[in-house]
Amino acid sequence: MNPRPRAAPRPEQLPPDGARAIPLNAGWVAWVDEDMFAALSLDVWCVSRRGGNGYVTRNRPGAETRYMHRLVLPTAEGFEVEHRKHRGDIQVVDNRRSNLRPATDSQNQGNSRKPANCSSIFKGVTWDRARSKWQSRLMVDRRTRHQGRFAVEGFAALAYDLAAVKQFGEFALTNFPVPGSTNWIFG
Numbered sequence: 001m002n003p004r005p006r007a008a009p010r011p012e013q014l015p016p017d018g019a020r021a022i023p024l025n026a027g028w029v030a031w032v033d034e035d036m037f038a039a040l041s042l043d044v045w046c047v048s049r050r051g052g053n054g055y056v057t058r059n060r061p062g063a064e065t066r067y068m069h070r071l072v073l074p075t076a077e078g079f080e081v082e083h084r085k086h087r088g089d090i091q092v093v094d095n096r097r098s099n100l101r102p103a104t105d106s107q108n109q110g111n112s113r114k115p116a117n118c119s120s121i122f123k124g125v126t127w128d129r130a131r132s133k134w135q136s137r138l139m140v141d142r143r144t145r146h147q148g149r150f151a152v153e154g155f156a157a158l159a160y161d162l163a164a165v166k167q168f169g170e171f172a173l174t175n176f177p178v179p180g181s182t183n184w185i186f187g
Contacts, residue, residue: 136156
C-alpha cells in the first residue's frame with residue numbers, strides 16, 4: 001500500500017542551504033542534513049505533537065517507534081537528543097545535526113517551552129490566586145524550585161530567567177534575551 005502523497009513545503013518551510021525538507025503529515029516538514037536525506041526519506045515519517053513541540057516518528061507494523069532526531073544524532077546511555085531551537089511557529093522540526101545536541105533529562109527540561117495552559121505569557125510564571133501575585137518557579141530534576149512571588153508579571157519572568165541561566169547555562173530557554181545567547185522564547 002502506497003502512502004498518501006505529502007504536500008510540498010510552503011516558502012517559509014524551505015530549508016536553509018545544505019539541508020533538505022522531508023514532508024510530514026498535517027502540513028509539517030522536517031529539515032535534515034543533505035547527507036542524511038536519502039536514508040531518512042525511505043521511510044514514512046509523521047509529526048506527533050507533545051507540549052507544543054513536534055517530534056518526528058516512524059511507525060512500522062510490528063516494529064518499535066523510532067524518533068528521527070535520535071537516528072540523526074545517536075547518544076550514549078542516559079542522554080537524550082535535544083533540539084537547540086524550536087521552529088513550531090512555521091510547522092518545521094529542525095533535525096539538522098547543527099540543531100541537535102546530547103543533553104541530560106534536566107538539561108532537556110531547561111530548554112522546554114512554556115505549557116499552553118499556563119496563566120502567564122511567560123515561561124516559569126503562574127498566577128498565585130491565593131496571594132494575588134505572580135509566582136516564579138523552575139523545574140530541576142523533576143522537582144519544583146520556587147523563585148518567589150511578585151506583583152509584576154515581568155519581574156517574575158526575570159527571576160525565572162536568572163535562575164534558569166544559573167541552573168541550565170546554555171540549555172536555558174529564557175523569556176528575555178540573554179547577552180551572548182540566541183536561546184530565548186520571544187525573539
